[in-house]
Amino acid sequence: xxxxxxxxxxxxxxxxxxxxxxxxxxxxxxxxxxxxxxxxxxxxxxxxxxxxxxxxxxxxxxxxxxxxxxxxxxxxxxxxxxxxxxxxxxxxxxxxxxxxxxxxxxxxxxxxxxxxxxxxxxxxxxxxxxxxxxxxxxxxxxxxxxxxxxxxxxxxxxxxxxxxxxxxxxxxxxxxxxxxxxxxxxxxxxxxxxxxxxxxxxxxxxxxxxxxxxxxxxxxxxxxxxxx
Numbered sequence: 536x537x538x539x540x541x542x543x544x545x546x547x548x549x550x551x552x553x554x555x556x557x558x559x560x561x562x563x564x565x566x567x568x569x570x571x572x573x574x575x576x577x578x579x580x581x582x583x584x585x586x587x588x589x590x591x592x593x594x595x596x597x598x599x600x601x602x603x604x605x606x607x608x609x610x611x612x613x614x615x616x617x618x619x620x621x622x623x624x625x626x627x628x629x630x631x632x633x634x635x636x637x638x639x640x641x642x643x644x645x646x647x648x649x650x651x652x653x654x655x656x657x658x659x660x661x662x663x664x665x666x667x668x669x670x671x672x673x674x675x676x677x678x679x680x681x682x683x684x685x686x687x688x689x690x691x692x693x694x695x696x697x698x699x700x701x702x703x704x705x706x707x708x709x710x711x712x713x714x715x716x717x718x719x720x721x722x723x724x725x726x727x728x729x730x731x732x733x734x735x736x737x738x739x740x741x742x743x744x745x746x747x748x749x750x751x752x753x754x755x756x757x758x759x760x761x762x763x
Contacts, residue, residue: 537561540582540590542575543568543757546601546719547589551756553605553715555748556620557612563755602639602716609712623712635706638713642720646695649687650723656680657727688728692736695724699735703742718743722759 537554541547541563554561566576566588580586583599590599593611598604609623616623625631657680660673698705705713721740725733743749753759 538564538592540564540566540579540588540592541756542566542579542588544759545575545588548752548756548759549601549715549719550589550591550604550608551752552718552749553608553712555751556746557608557615558617559608559612559615601719602643605712605715606639619710622709625706625711631707631709631711634702635711635713638705639716642713642716646691646720646724649684649691650720650727652684653680653688653727654723656684685728688724692724692728692733695721696733696735699739704739714743718749719759 537559539547539550539554539561541551543565551563566579568574569576575586575588577586579588579590582592583590583597585599587599589601589604590597591604591607592598593607598607613623625635656676659676660669664672702708704710705717721736721743725736725740729737
């Protein structure tokens with residue numbers, strides 16, 4: 536039996552969605568975030584030394600990192616996929632395979648770095664601090680956001696929007712493992728930088744949310760992203 540060690544509002548929602556699409560039996564072990572720091576609880580270190588989520592156990596295997604987990608599940612159980620999830624890993628050497636590989640890496644290698652930085656610098660001025668420090672912190676964070684973070688987020692959003700203008704899913708016309716990897720990043724990007732724009736990205740999110748397996752994953756795992 537697969538066990539998903541699920542931290543609320545985290546990347547582990549990707550894993551739940553894939554498991555639901557594949558129709559695999561699994562159980563969820565839930566972990567709440569610290570109410571003040573929003574960090575993962577120390578109990579996760581008993582599962583994996585990094586103390587992060589997602590982590591899955593499958594028999595004697597313990598696998599961390601959402602990308603590695605998704606690839607493992609597709610390699611091990613992907614043949615159970617039916618209909619449009621029957622080919623989650625495109626054939627090697629095809630344009631779809633190259634796109635799939637790119638978006639698998641881009642999600643965490645580039646995009647999420649800027650989105651996490653945006654969340655952090657939006658959150659810092661809201662943290663407890665001496666009253667005379669708050670204006671300095673607010674000004675410093677605003678400068679970092681304006682000069683560094685927001686321009687890079689804007690470039691990423693434009694890049695994704697233009698790609699989705701000509702692709703139904705990230706690797707092409709069929710859903711692939713890259714869509715599960717990008718799903719958390721899409722949610723985070725629209726929550727933190729959407730501002731009602733990016734119609735193709737919004738349409739992609741709507742396609743994703745319309746899938747019954749995605750809805751089941753949300754019902755079991757809870758909201759995907761936390762507000763700033």
